[in-house]
Amino acid sequence: MADNPNTNEVPVPPTDAERSVRSCRYCIVGCGYEVYKWPVGEEGSPSADENALEIDYPGGYGEWPSPNMHQIIKEDGQEYHVLFVPDDDYPVNEGGSHSIRGGTQAQSLYTPNNEDYDDRLEQPKIRIGGDLVPVDWETAIEAWARATEIATDGGSDPNGYGQKLFFYQFVENTFAGTKLCFDVIGSPNWGGHNRPALTPECPGMVNAGLSEWSYAYEDAAEADTMVIAGADPKENQDVIFSKWIDEQGDPDIVFIDPRRKFTANYAENNGGIHLQVDEATDPILLNAIARHIVDQGWHDEEFIDEWVMSDRETIDEEGWYQEEFGMTPEEYYDLLDDSRYDPENAAETTGVPADDIRTAAELIAQPDADETNTLFMLEKGLIWGWSHENTGAMANLALITGSLGRPGTGITRGGGHQEGFWTPGVEGDVIAERSTQTFDGENVDDVTIPPNTVERVRNGEISHWHVIGNDPARQSYATQDLRNALRERTGGPQPQTADIDEIERAFRERIENGGMVLTHQELYPNTTTQFADIVLPARAVESGEGGDYHRWNGERRFRQYQGFMDGPAGAKEDWEIFSLMGQRLGADDMDWDGPREIFTEICEEHAGAGGEHSLQGIADAAAANDVTPAEYMETVEDGVQMPTYEEGGEVQGTPRVHAPDGEREVTDHRFHTSTGEAILQRVDWDRVVDPDEGLTIGDVYDRLSPEGDEIWVTNGRLQHLWQNMYTHQRLEYIQKRFKRNVLQLHPVDAEERGIEAGDLVEVVNGDVFDLRGENTEGSFTAVAYVVDEDDAIQGQPVPEGVAYTYWLYPEQVNNDINPAYLDPANPNPGYKYGKGEIRRLGESEVKDEMSFKPMNVAPE
Structure with missing residues (x-):
């Protein structure tokens, strides 16, 4: 194997290096990148006419890739260099701008070089006698299918199955996953990775x-x-x-x-x-x-x-x-x-x-x-x-x-x-026909709404929970209470051998006694994996494994992400896993050859003509050029802003939605209502959220607010880190800034509790709120981040009475203390409204290794 590439030197790609285009795998901005791949030993020359970058090295500022943009992978016994380079010509980050997250994408690739990533899931597993043991794909899919059949009473009661699927993935995978849930199984129990029901975030x-x-x-x-x-x-x-x-x-x-x-x-x-x-x-x-x-x-x-x-x-x-x-x-x-x-x-x-x-x-x-x-x-x-x-x-x-x-x-x-969420279009009918969750308001009564899947897991209505690409045991609300429920509901009879009839026997006995089977489809093990009965390894298509995929960024710029590597041999792309599941349950329209075929189906049958995310222009332009939609998107390297339309055989985009009449090519109405007029919203502190108790938003605020020695504990992101750190917890270059989760405290709050910067503290909420009157408790630990008053030259980052923490730091996740309050009309969780008492545990091991200087100093 070649030397680990984390050195101060980066090889230059030869002129014939394989080039792929894609956007950054991380944040919503969607910066463009060019990815070069070529065999080790066939490097290019510093001369511009002898390298793929067409730059004379040593070149000028910004023309050289960082060592963190380089990695060596191995496929079929051959080693390859892979180099990520910000695309100077891409409209989003023209000039080569990029974040620290995007600039380190190469470091998370699947490779024997990367020992920090050796926990990657590479083969299906089933929990036998308490331990997850490797099995073949046929056994794993059959076990999933039998668990689904038991949970849904042979398909007659689809409410027994629940799915928790990523929003952030690609249209090909989310379409296949939602088709499985809503169309094949017919269950209304669907939740996104960050919320428990199919409801709008805004x-x-x-x-x-x-x-x-x-x-x-x-x-x-x-x-x-x-x-x-x-x-x-x-x-x-x-x-x-x-x-x-x-x-x-x-x-x-x-x-x-x-x-x-x-x-x-x-x-x-x-x-x-x-x-x-x-x-x-x-x-x-x-x-x-x-x-x-x-x-x-x-x-x-x-x-x-x-x-x-x-x-x-x-x-x-x-x-x-x-x-x-x-x-x-x-x-x-x-x-x-x-x-x-x-x-x-x-x-x-x-x-x-x-x-x-x-x-x-x-x-x-x-x-x-x-x-x-x-x-x-x-x-x-x-x-x-x-x-x-x-x-x-x-x-x-x-x-x-x-x-x-x-x-x-x-x-x-x-x-x-x-974003890459796409559905088969039947979900509305399925929810209307099969959801048992309703809303009563001041003006309407008994309205059917999408069900809260997390509550259905807690109360026993879901008997087979299929979790894909997320970690609800840590990423939901009141997660300490949820883990207790998962531990109880998955803790029943377990199969003692990998014989499929023995697996079915144990699953049936557990479900018939109020338990649950949990299937986890993921890249790396996480907290939810600890409760899983079936573990299915997926390929990291967002990292370039597998085929070509599509999704959009924060200005609705829809782009093809071209695959360039295989990933673990025993893993499968998510669409393929869903395809095997659907076919096993009898679906005759899920036998796709690959993601490109799924994209063709989306464009030809579900393009959403007239909607703000319409892909109709791609479908029409592909037809005009006698190519498939995916083949056409290969030629649209700058992407195209949805909604799309076709003109002169080429796809055209829409820079901004809600333009006045006469300035729009696609949407019939300026605003998304029957008349095209927008509707002002009742936003009232006195809005009643529980008609039975007469409970208002203001009343809930009073119940959520800190009392006694408690303070607010809110949460969010930190610039260097990404989401639940599923890659960054394995990357020392990123993690060295925040080796543990931090809790920002005002010096007055810290002094009152005998805490100083670098101390290990515990946050305890003994009254984690919900609307059922079944309050629980939760806690997490973190390292106190206290800025000395002399250093706070532009003010303290947090006011007195408020603490701030990173929201999904592994093993120190603040969601354990967050309330189980969800608005009954639109069940989005109140993740931001945590509270708790804070106590010092002692000095942390990183007290002398981390900086606790202010992070809020801006140029004047």
């Missing part, structure tokens, strides 16, 4: 008729004001911040966040403002801003008259959600007249000074400008809180200021991962 936006991803990246450069709430492009979407906001743009930023982060100081240093809102009070703050805009007459009455639905009866006809939460403009103005939303009163609740509320309103509404060019960005800080209130309040602000559909405007999620 319900207030979606039900207002707005897209979650409506803008083009260039709008961040063209905006006069940018409102960033519960999001942080500097921390999580590096290139959006560095290239489109800082380098090419100059917006006045209204940054809404409980913490004084780098972006908060950057905003204040560059003409903007930081609204340091008290935890969980965002709806009141956003309504107070809206009230001041309306009171001053800064709202866009012409836009509202033309584009906002004003007839009560028409709103009610849009659907139950709009009947329950939609408002006419007059009803909305009446709501804002509530004294709670007067800036002076709102200041007392939110902690944001009234003058700052008024200043923010003026920056957003831009009363002295000819037209309002404000861009709104939100993400998990709002989504994973009061999901309807927060996202609806942002939608309302965009609507009343008319900040939609023009350059420099829009409303969008900041996003985490890229």
